[in-house]
Amino acid sequence: MKNFEELKNFIKKDIDIFLWISxxxxxxxxxxxxxxxxxxxxxxxxIWSYYDKxxxxxxxxxxxxxxxxxxxxxxCKLNSKNINNSQLEKLxxxxxxxxxxxxxxxxxxxxxxxxxxxxVDCDYSLFLSEYLENK
Numbered sequence: 001m002k003n004f005e006e007l008k009n010f011i012k013k014d015i016d017i018f019l020w021i022s023x024x025x026x027x028x029x030x031x032x033x034x035x036x037x038x039x040x041x042x043x044x045x046x047i048w049s050y051y052d053k054x055x056x057x058x059x060x061x062x063x064x065x066x067x068x069x070x071x072x073x074x075x076c077k078l079n080s081k082n083i084n085n086s087q088l089e090k091l092x093x094x095x096x097x098x099x100x101x102x103x104x105x106x107x108x109x110x111x112x113x114x115x116x117x118x119x120v121d122c123d124y125s126l127f128l129s130e131y132l133e134n135k
Contacts, residue, residue, distance in 0.1 A: 004133065008113070023128075024049070024060050024076045027111050030131060031063060031074070041107055042070040050100060057094050060111075064101070071100075072107040074126070083116035083125060 028047055035044045042065045050059040061074035075091045077083055091108055095101075110116075111126040 004128065007128075011113075023078055023113070026128065027074065027076050027126060028061055030126065030128075031061065035063075041072070042068050044072070050098060052094075052098060057097070059091065059094055059098070062100070064104075069104045070107070071104040072109060074109045074111055077110065077112045080112040080114045080116040081118075083110045083112050083120055084118040085120055088120055088122045 031040070031044065031047060034040050040063075044063040044065060045067070046064045048062050048064075050062050051057070059073050060076040061072075063072040063074070065071075073091060073095055075087060077087065087110060088108060091110070095106065095108075108122045109126060110120060110122050111128075113128050115130055116125065
């Protein structure tokens with residue numbers, strides 16, 4: 001827990017530096033690490049962010065395996081209060097509206113700094129605090 005407290009204090013102290021590093025990049029790096037360890041539902045070949053044609057809707061992280069036709073969509077929220085079924089439904093709707101990977105097996109994850117108290121019906125939730133505690 002000490003590592004997370006230090007990270008949280010660092011972020012609060014200088015938010016501009018944190019934005020430069022970016023929470024999404026932290027989660028992306030965790031996904032890459034877990035992919036190397038074969039701890040994800042499938043082997044990821046490509047990770048990117050998706051924006052619609054009008055640049056109004058974004059899926060934070062899209063992780064793809066084209067051979068297996070599987071895709072993982074991840075929504076990253078700094079505030080754990082935003083980890084809820086409403087956010088999950090918004091993510092699913094963004095994916096549906098985009099039409100991307102329509103024939104792929106889809107996985108949906110939500111991620112935040114700290115563990116959410118909300119029960120969410122997604123495939124998995126990744127909380128940075130828990131991840132660091134287990135390191």
